[in-house]
Amino acid sequence: MDMLKDGIQFTAEVKRGGAILCRLSVARPDEDEAAARSALADKARLWIHDYLSRAG
Known part of the structure; x- marks a missing residue:
């Protein structure tokens, strides 16, 4: 999962076959990248x- 950081906002892209299907984001005032990655994975x-x- 690719993750981008812009200030306190972290954004991840869900891709399939190289095409972006969805973008998800989470704001972390503490800028904790590991916690943001975990939250975005969930x-x-x-x-x-x-x-x-x-x-289906």
Whole structure:
């Protein structure tokens, strides 16, 4: 998962076959990159689960 940082906002892109399907973001006032990555991974898993359940 690629993650970008802009101030206190962290953004991740969910991709499939190189195409961006979704962008997720989280704000961390403490700028803790590890915590942001963990939170974004959780959000990505939930989004992917929802996406796959709609695709079938």
